[in-house]
């Protein structure tokens with residue numbers, strides 16, 4: 001899992017390997033690394049945005065982006 | 072105005088050089104800001120006349136909590152837009168709200184045309200009509216210097232609001248610059264200034280208003296201040312700022328690129344927020360009364376004489392929308408070149424988003440042979456910034472028929488030359504930098520001023536799942552946000568802080584200055600304001616049913632894949648049903 005560095009205030013690592021239980025979702029992975037759900041925005045898997053309740057499979061690589069910000 | 076039962080309105084007749092000050096008790100129910108400004112626009116507009124007729128008004132307003140709490144820094148401007156012919160509404164920060172507040176005016180209405188170019192100089196006791204004839208045709212910086220010279224005694228408590236040559240020449244998307252780095256950017260307020268021979272306004276305040284119950288006020292202030300400075304809610308605006316959006320939008324396939332032929336930019340990493348921070352960022356600034364400091368300034372160096380190694384360093388503001396419109400949309404991948412183009416647009420006094428989108432269309436129209444090299448004078452090619460810098464000047468000077476038409480916006484230009492399917496506007500307003508899905512697209516179509524800021528449609532898209540599109544739910548979400556923003560904009564908070572100012576916080580803030588508002592009061596005001604805007608739009612001839620969205624929105628995949636045209640129109644129809652119901656409820 002990568003965060004591109006924006007999440008430095010929550011987690012030291014830009015790249016994290018996570019062991020998560022079966023049937024874990026993107027939201028579970030976000031919470032497992034300590035990023036508040038309210039701060040995580042678009043999550044990309046295989047070049048495509050996936051919803052937070054997307055079920056992860058073994059070996060999936062996701063990138064968590066911050067929320068799109070603006071007015 | 073704090074502790075008052077009335078809203079204090081300053082009316083300025085530019086032609087007669089006369090002013091009137093009216094205390095309006097009836098306007099209190101609209102809270103302030105966009106609520107008060109909408110009513111003043113409705114009362115003073117002339118729907119039967121063109122947007123740039125001298126009789127049309129410009130309205131400015133601040134809100135019921137302006138400047139006394141953190142991040143409540145904005146002033147709203149309302150006018151008839153020369154770009155869309157519809158409701159014009161735009162917001163700017165800087166020092167303007169603070170100076171209106173301390174000069175003692177909640178709202179200003181300006182109408183008629185001066186006999187010659189004029190600078191309005193407004194203070195608590197006086198309004199002067201100063202001769203600006205020598206400044207007409209000169210840059211915005213000169214105006215700043217002149218205003219600083221004659222208003223020196225108000226140093227630090229003065230705001231300068233001015234137009235550049237784009238506004239003087241009434242380019243339909245000319246902007247108004249506030250205190251150098253803030254703008255009433257969208258929908259052409261600069262042209263309305265130009266149509267009134269109004270070069271600039273200087274507002275100076277100096278009143279002190281003692282706080283009555285200091286303990287209660289300070290406690291509330293402190294709480295809000297801490298949430299702004301110590302929580303995560305605002306930190307991202309200060310850190311990288313909105314340019315942080317480049318990377319996620321690109322990776323998700325929502326970054327309009329090359330006139331939106333693409334939804335990703337192969338050089339996105341070179342123009343990301345991180346790249347701008349590393350290569351160009353030199354300073355961050357704040358609007359008066361804001362502890363956040365989201366205004367990011369970048370620097371570039373340029374040679375200003377052909378011989379002798381003469382260089383100057385230029386500082387310009389940048390944010391996500393500018394990187395999108397004058398960067399990815401035009402295929403520019405060097406931050407320094409983007410900054411240089413931003414500077415040209417800034418000096419011209421144009422809205423950066425409209426300017427970029429117009430140039431993107433012109434580039435593709437040339438490529439497709441709809442217009443010729445003779446029309447464009449310079450060979451516009453994606454990725455080549457020098458020609459774009461030259462084109463900005465040609466738009467402002469109306470160099471030939473083609474550039475005169477470009478100066479009327481991309482919708483108009485594409486009606487003249489063809490290429491409407493790739494003229495990226497929504498109801499005449501050039502698109503914003505989010506191709507995130509139905510939320511952003513339909514949000515702009517149904518939004519009162521066709522801006523991404525009407526209802527933040529991209530946020531709706533962030534929470535949406537593919538293959539699970541519910542038109543009714545999307546219409547509901549857009550409408551709820553649009554109505555709520557009517558209330559927020561009556562305050563007039565900076566929308567970056569909308570998560571700080573939840574309903575509870577707003578009510579506490581009012582209570583601490585002795586105004587006992589209820590949640591229902593806020594809801595009622597929001598609906599009243601929204602209904603006023605709908606009435607204005609109707610009077611100006613807007614019909615949602617007539618909105619036609621350019622085909623490219625449905626050809627280039629969004630973050631949620633390819634959008635279906637029929638679904639987009641279905642959401643719009645649902646929205647129409649809902650606002651009809653809401654209008655009758657407000658009337659009833």
Ligand code: SF4
Pocket residue numbers: 142144164165308356357358361362363364365366565566567
């Ligand atoms: S967050 Fe930025 S735009 Fe908003 S008030 Fe503060 S400095 Fe101004």
